[in-house]
Amino acid sequence: AQSVTQLGSxxxxxxxxxxxxxCNYSSSVPPYLFWYxxxxxxxxxxxxKYTTGATLVKGINGxxxxxxKSETSFHLTKPSAHMSDAAEYFCAVTDNNAGNMLxxxxxxxxxxxx
Amino acid sequence: DSGVxxxxxxxxxxxGQRVTLRxxxxxxxxxxxxxxxSLDQGLQFLIQYYNGEERAKGNxxxxxxxxxxxxxxxxxxxxxxxxxxxxxxxxxxxxxGSTGNSPLHFGNGTRxxxx
Numbered sequence: 001a002q003s004v005t006q007l008g009s010x011x012x013x014x015x016x017x018x019x020x021x022x023c024n025y026s027s028s029v030p031p032y033l034f035w036y037x038x039x040x041x042x043x044x045x046x047x048x049k050y051t052t053g054a055t056l057v058k059g060i061n062g063x064x065x066x067x068x069k070s071e072t073s074f075h076l077t078k079p080s081a082h083m084s085d086a087a088e089y090f091c092a093v094t095d096n097n098a099g100n101m102l103x104x105x106x107x108x109x110x111x112x113x114x
Numbered sequence: 115d116s117g118v119x120x121x122x123x124x125x126x127x128x129x130g131q132r133v134t135l136r137x138x139x140x141x142x143x144x145x146x147x148x149x150x151x152s153l154d155q156g157l158q159f160l161i162q163y164y165n166g167e168e169r170a171k172g173n174x175x176x177x178x179x180x181x182x183x184x185x186x187x188x189x190x191x192x193x194x195x196x197x198x199x200x201x202x203x204x205x206x207x208x209x210x211g212s213t214g215n216s217p218l219h220f221g222n223g224t225r226x227x228x229x
Contacts, residue, residue, distance in 0.1 A: 034217065041222070042222050043116060043204055043220035043221050043223055044218075045116070046217045090157065101159045101162075101170055101172050104156060104157040105156075106156050107157075
C-alpha cells in the first residue's frame with residue numbers, strides 16, 4: 001500500500017528565506033509524485049509533478065522538487081519565500097497499481113513572516 | 115480558476131438527513147473524482163468515475179453513493195448523515211482515466227456541516 005509522510009505539519013520561514021517542505025513516500029512500484037497547494041477557502045492547485053525522466057522538477061511560482069529514489073523522498077523547495085506563499089501544501093503519490101487512487105500526505109502549513 | 119464547479123459551497127443539515135453535492139468538471143475532462151477532507155482523516159479518496167462508469171473506489175461509506183451523468187457532471191449523495199460526516203468535499207477532474215498521466219484539477223469544495 002502507498003503512503004505519504006510530510007514531516008512538520010507547520011513550517012515557519014521569514015520572507016526571503018529558503019522554503020523546504022519535506023515529503024517521503026512508500027510505493028512498491030515506480031511512483032508518480034505530486035505537490036499541491038491549498039489557499040484558504042479554495043481547492044487544491046497543482047504545483048508540480050514527477051512521472052518519469054528528469055528527477056528535478058520545476059513548477060509554478062518558483063517551486064521545484066527533486067525525486068530521490070534512494071531516499072524515497074520528494075522534497076519541495078523555493079529559494080526565496082514570499083508572503084503570498086503562505087498556504088497549506090500537500091504531497092501526493094500514485095502508481096500504476098494504485099487504481100487511480102491518489103494518496104495524500106497530511107499537509108504542511110507554511111507560514112511566512114515579514 | 116480550475117474550471118471545476120462545485121455546488122453548493124456550504125451545506126448545513128441535521129443528522130439522519132440526505133444531501134446531494136454536485137460537480138461539473140472542466141470542459142473536456144472525462145474523469146471525476148470525489149475526495150473528503152477532514153481535520154482528523156486528512157484528504158481521503160472516495161470514488162472515481164470515467165466517462166459515466168465507476169473506475170475506482172476508495173474509502174467510501176455504504177451510506178454514500180455517486181454517479182456521473184451523460185453530460186459528465188457528477189453527483190455525490192450522502193445519506194443517513196452523522197456528525198462525523200462534517201467535512202469539506204472536493205470534486206476533481208482530469209482528462210484521462212489514470213492519475214499518473216493526467217493530474218487532477220480541483221474545485222473549491224462543498225463544506226458540509228451536520229448538526
